[in-house]
Amino acid sequence: MFKKLLIANRGEIACRIIRTAKRLGIKTVAVYSEADRDALHVDMADEAVLIGPAAAAQSYLDMDKIIAAAKETGAEAIHPGYGFLSENAAFAKALEKAGIVFVGPNPRAIEAMGDKIESKKLAAKAKVSTVPGHLGVIEDAAAAVKIADDIGYPVMIKRSAGGGGKGMRIAYSKKDVAEGFASSQSEAKSSFGDDRVFIEKFIEEPRHIEIQVLGDKHGNVIHLAERECSIQRRNQKVIEEAPSPFLDAKTREAMGAEAVALAKAVDYDTAGTVEFIVDKDRNFYFLEMTTRLQVEHPVTELVTGLDLVEQMLRVADGEKLSIKQKDVKLTGSAIESRIYAEDPVRNFMPSTGRLVRFQPPELGIEDGVTTRLDTGVEEGGEISVYYDPMIAKLITHAPKRAEAIEQMGRALDAFAIDGFRHNIPFLAVLMRNERWRKGDISTKFIEEEFPDGFHPPVPRGRVRDVLAAVAASIDYLSNNRRRMITQQMHGEPVRFSDIRVVELGADHVRVRVAGRDYPMTVTLGRGRDRRAPADRLTSSWWFGEPVWRGTIGGEEVAVQVRSIVNGVHLTYQGVEAPVRVFTDREVELLALMPIKEKPDTSKLLLCPMPGLVMSLAVEEGQEVAAGETLCVVEAMKMENVLKAERDGTVSKILVKPGDSLNVDAVILEFE
Structure with a gap:
C-alpha cells in the first residue's frame, strides 16, 4: 500500500479521504488555495501545500501545481475526490507520465465515459437503453x-x-x-x-436512479446496487437514499447487469457510477457514467458495509477486488441530506459568511440506528463565493426506511448552524412530507411540492405547542436567573406571576409555568375557559447552548435556540419563529405600538445572493418587458440570470461587470 497520498481537492471530500487513509496507515498531503488557508482539511492532513489564489482555475484546477506538490512531498499517489480534476483524462495521463498513481479510472475510461456525447454512443453500441x-x-x-x-x-x-x-x-x-x-x-x-x-x-415524471460499480485492474467488475437521487433542485441532488423504494429485484438486477457490462466495455478499474433515468413503468435509460467517487457514496457504504475510498486505494495499488457479486448484501436503508449554504426562501440562492455556530447532532450508533456526518468545515470557518455551497452531508441508516427518515428528522432538528442562511429547515420539512415518506417521488418533486417556492411553515398543532412550551420555560428560567444575579430582596424568594402570553407571529398562547428549574410543568391555554393537560418539561439546557434538548410530555425534542431582542428565535421541524413571552400588561401596551412599514423596493433590482456580476443586458433609459434578462450574477460556480418581473424603463445602473455584490445590493433602478 502507498505510504503517502496527496488529496487534490478540498472540503468534506478531502476530509473524508484523509480519514480512511489515516485508518490504513497512509500519510496524507493536503493542497489548498489562499481562501482555504485555515480550512479543516489542511489541519487534518499530515502535510499541506499552498497551490495558488482562491480562483479554482489558478489552484485546484492547475495540474502542474498539484503534480509539483506531489513531487515536493514525495506523495506516491493522488486521489482527486470529486469535481475539479477528478474526471480529467489529461490529468490522469500527466500523473502516469510523472510516475504518480492516479486513484481513479484509467485515462481511456475517462475519455470514453467522461465525454457525455461519446459515452451515449458507446452505450448505444453496447445495446444499453439510451434517451x-x-x-x-x-x-x-x-x-x-x-x-x-x-x-x-x-x-x-x-x-x-x-x-x-x-x-x-x-x-x-x-x-x-x-x-x-x-x-x-x-x-x-x-x-x-x-x-x-x-x-x-426530457422524460417527464422521471426518477434518477444510479448504480454504483466497482472494478479492479484485473478485469473484475461488480455493482453495489442502486441509489435513488430523484429529489433535486436546479438539477443538483439534495437527498439521496439506498436502496431505492421504487425498484423491484428484477429491475435492480437488470440495471446492475447493464451497468457492469458498460463498465467492462471500457475496462473500468475503480469506483464509478452508471446513472439512469427511470420512468413510472420502471423502464430505464442510460444517462451518463460518472467516472469518479460520487457525493452520495456514503449511503452505499452504509447499506453494504464497504468503505469505497478504501476499495479505490486498494485497487489503485494493484490489488484484486476482495468481494464478488454474490457477496454483496444490502442491509437496511440509508438516507443522505446535503447541507448547503443557501437560502431556500430565496429560491435556494447561495449564501456566504462566517460559521458563527456549527454544532452537529449526536453522531454514532444507538439502538441499531447510525447517524454520520461528512463535513469539511468547523466553527469559525468561512464560506466563500469561490466554491460549491455544500458544507456537509448528514447520513442516517436504520433497519427500515421509515426509521432512517425519522432519525434524519431528529438529527436535522438538533443541527445548529448560524452565520448565514442554510437549507436545514427545508430538509426538516421534507422529512415530514407524506409523499416523500411514501416514496412517491420524481426529479420534479421539489417544484411540484413547493410550486411557489419554499416558505417555512406556520407553527400549528403539536409543533406550536412545543415552541410555546420551550419559549415559556426559557423565559421563566431567565426570570429566576436574573433575580438571583441581582440579589433582589436580599436573597429572599421573589414572587411573580406564573402566567405568561407567548407570541408566535400573529398567534398568542396563554401559558402557566410551574417550577423554578427543570423539570417544569407548562400548561397551554385552549380557548377562554379550557386548558390542555400540563406538559412536564425535562432538560439540562442552559443559556448560550444553541439547541434545547429534553423531553416534553415524555417525548424527546430538540429545538434550536438563538437569542433575539426580548425573546428567542426557535427552529423545530422546519418551522422558524421569533418567539417572545409577555405579561398580560405588556400585551396591552404592545397593541399600542406603531408598526414599522417595510421600505418600497418595487422599483429596484436587488441582488438575491452574494456574487459576481458577469454581464449586464440593459442600458440606462432602455425599456424592458417582463421576463427580459437584465443581469447575470455568478455565485458558487452557478450563473444566475436575473429577469424583469414587469414592464418598465431602466433609469439607473449602479454596478458594472466584475463587481462583487452582497445580498440585496441594488443593481439597477427603474423609473
Missing part, C-alpha cells in the same frame, strides 16, 4: 433550436464534460432553448473548461 436525443456537437443557438424542434419539447440541454448539475437546463420552448444554450455553454466552460453541450429528450 432519444442529438449526440453531435451543437454549433450555436440557432442549431440548438432546430434540433430541439426535431426531438420535441421538453428537452434537456446538458454539458458534455464534467459532472453535477452545472451547465444543465430544461427547455419547454424555442425561447428557453436559445437562452439556455448560451448559459449552459458558459457554465460548462467556467466549471470544466469545455463548452460543448448536447440535447436530449
